[in-house]
Amino acid sequence: MIKFIHVTKEYARGEPALKDVSFQLPKAQFAFITGHSGSGKSTTMRLVHMAERPSHGEVRVSGFSSERTSPRDIWKLRRQVGYVFQEFRLLPGRTAQENVSFALEVTGTPDKQVRSRAQRLLSQVGLSSKAGSEVHELSGGEQQRVAIARALANEPLLLLADEPTGNLDDRATRGIMDLFWEINAMGMAVLMATHDLDLVRRYPSARVLELDQGRLVYDSHEGQDTNGSVD
Amino acid sequence: MFYTPRETFSAFRRAPLLTSLSAAMVGLALFLVGLFSLAAHNLKLALDTLEERVEIVAYLRDDAGTDEIAEMERALYALPEVMLVEFVTKDEALVKARRELPEFREVMTDLAVNPLPASLEIELEPGSRTPATVDRLAQQARLYPFVEEVQYGQEWVDKLFTLRRMGGVTATVLGVAFAVVAALIIGTAVRIAIFARREEIKVMQLVGARDGFIRRPFLFEGAITGAAGGTLAIGLTYVTFRGIFHYLFSIEWIPVEWVAAGILAGVIFGVIASSFAVRKHLREV
Numbered sequence: 001m002i003k004f005i006h007v008t009k010e011y012a013r014g015e016p017a018l019k020d021v022s023f024q025l026p027k028a029q030f031a032f033i034t035g036h037s038g039s040g041k042s043t044t045m046r047l048v049h050m051a052e053r054p055s056h057g058e059v060r061v062s063g064f065s066s067e068r069t070s071p072r073d074i075w076k077l078r079r080q081v082g083y084v085f086q087e088f089r090l091l092p093g094r095t096a097q098e099n100v101s102f103a104l105e106v107t108g109t110p111d112k113q114v115r116s117r118a119q120r121l122l123s124q125v126g127l128s129s130k131a132g133s134e135v136h137e138l139s140g141g142e143q144q145r146v147a148i149a150r151a152l153a154n155e156p157l158l159l160l161a162d163e164p165t166g167n168l169d170d171r172a173t174r175g176i177m178d179l180f181w182e183i184n185a186m187g188m189a190v191l192m193a194t195h196d197l198d199l200v201r202r203y204p205s206a207r208v209l210e211l212d213q214g215r216l217v218y219d220s221h222e223g224q225d226t227n228g229s230v231d
Numbered sequence: 232m233f234y235t236p237r238e239t240f241s242a243f244r245r246a247p248l249l250t251s252l253s254a255a256m257v258g259l260a261l262f263l264v265g266l267f268s269l270a271a272h273n274l275k276l277a278l279d280t281l282e283e284r285v286e287i288v289a290y291l292r293d294d295a296g297t298d299e300i301a302e303m304e305r306a307l308y309a310l311p312e313v314m315l316v317e318f319v320t321k322d323e324a325l326v327k328a329r330r331e332l333p334e335f336r337e338v339m340t341d342l343a344v345n346p347l348p349a350s351l352e353i354e355l356e357p358g359s360r361t362p363a364t365v366d367r368l369a370q371q372a373r374l375y376p377f378v379e380e381v382q383y384g385q386e387w388v389d390k391l392f393t394l395r396r397m398g399g400v401t402a403t404v405l406g407v408a409f410a411v412v413a414a415l416i417i418g419t420a421v422r423i424a425i426f427a428r429r430e431e432i433k434v435m436q437l438v439g440a441r442d443g444f445i446r447r448p449f450l451f452e453g454a455i456t457g458a459a460g461g462t463l464a465i466g467l468t469y470v471t472f473r474g475i476f477h478y479l480f481s482i483e484w485i486p487v488e489w490v491a492a493g494i495l496a497g498v499i500f501g502v503i504a505s506s507f508a509v510r511k512h513l514r515e516v
Binding site: 049072075076077078079080083089091093102103105106107108111150151153154 | 233234238245430431433434435436437438439440441442444445
């Protein structure tokens with residue numbers, strides 16, 4: 001699903017954000033990326049989403065290579081990779097259903113199917129009853145559920161989550177984590193960046209990748225067969 | 232299929248103040264161009280009216296034969312630069328002089344012999360009233376032996392021509408300057424409107440919308456903002472025109488093609504500005 005091959009990411013100023021990182025994530029695996037602030041977690045996520053390209057090395061995601069995918073074709077990758085953020089990034093002034101419908105519409109879902117699919121997605125994240133509520137009327141946990149429903153709109157193979165529980169209380173966090181595991185159980189790989197080690201410890205079956213100052217310093221599955229099907 | 236128009240109009244509905252302000256900014260920018268067009272058009276009409284007075288008068292000897300004069304008239308008519316040739320007899324010249332020069336009416340009435348010569352008054356086609364053409368035709372008229380003298384007010388024609396050239400250059404420079412200012416204002420107005428919706432662009436990119444699909448509603452919005460601004464500008468220019476017409480002096484309204492060009496310019500500027508602004512945000516993610 002994801003393969004990082006000796007990936008280094010340098011910016012114009014300062015130390016490299018990632019230094020010679022290699023790992024691979026098979027299909028349907030649940031993995032945490034942990035590390036302190038500035039350790040390279042978000043850079044890793046952005047590289048997977050090809051919002052950035054590596055300075056050295058190669059990133060492969062679901063058959064797309066950072067070396068060969070042109071900017072014009074990135075949309076094809078992004079329909080296979082859902083993305084949720086700490087700050088939800090929902091469109092204000094729109095209802096929960098409109099936020100999900102928006103993602104369906106802009107990716108070319110036929111008009112007739114948009115409404116029913118949006119309702120099904122909201123039902124999947126347990127928000128059917130709040131479909132008509134505007135974003136500002138929803139709690140943090142509910143907003144994150146809408147964001148997850150939106151990320152699932154294109155039935156992706158991989159879900160990226162960058163500190164998705166960072167703004168949530170413990171109860172809402174548990175709800176979101178349960179949802180991620182349900183999604184994972186349906187066969188979708190989940191790569192979640194978090195600095196919250198307590199949260200990581202609650203899910204011992206998940207793989208843990210730890211970054212420190214841009215280097216991959218720990219991989220709980222090191223030595224195990226993670227070669228699986230990479231694409 | 233209906234996503235683009237629906238999304239465009241819902242953007243207007245969600246942020247009516249911002250979109251109205253953008254259209255108003257576009258309208259005021261194009262209003263400057265409209266006022267300039269009104270002034271330039273009326274200045275051109277005034278110069279055209281002055282130019283119509285450019286004519287060549289060939290004064291004929293008293294002994295010139297009717298056939299000779301008719302032959303000269305025909306020859307002049309055959310020239311492409313000549314619009315009209317009018318033969319004025321001695322008697323007609325006297326009548327005209329009495330009418331146009333009332334201070335000499337007494338002198339002209341007591342004359343035993345009419346001292347005024349017959350003449351051929353030559354009017355030129357609108358594009359041929361340049362000093363060079365007028366001078367060339369005057370020289371040609373002088374070649375006829377029965378022509379006593381040819382007058383065309385050389386100094387007047389030279390001044391008029393200079394005035395027209397200055398007017399043309401000034402209008403072009405000012406017109407370009409106004410258009411550039413309008414384009415910059417429109418660009419800024421559209422960029423502000425799109426900046427307010429940059430999050431939508433990012434979300435669209437995140438979920439895998441194609442760049443062309445992301446651009447479409449914004450280009451449509453730019454076109455509508457431009458058209459609304461253009462229409463507002465025409466309205467403001469018309470109100471100004473009516474005000475001047477009523478309270479100051481008689482002027483002409485700008486040609487309908489200019490009105491259409493003004494609205495079209497608004498649309499084109501709006502689309503181009505949107506395209507640049509969206510491209511900038513598309514590069515950010």
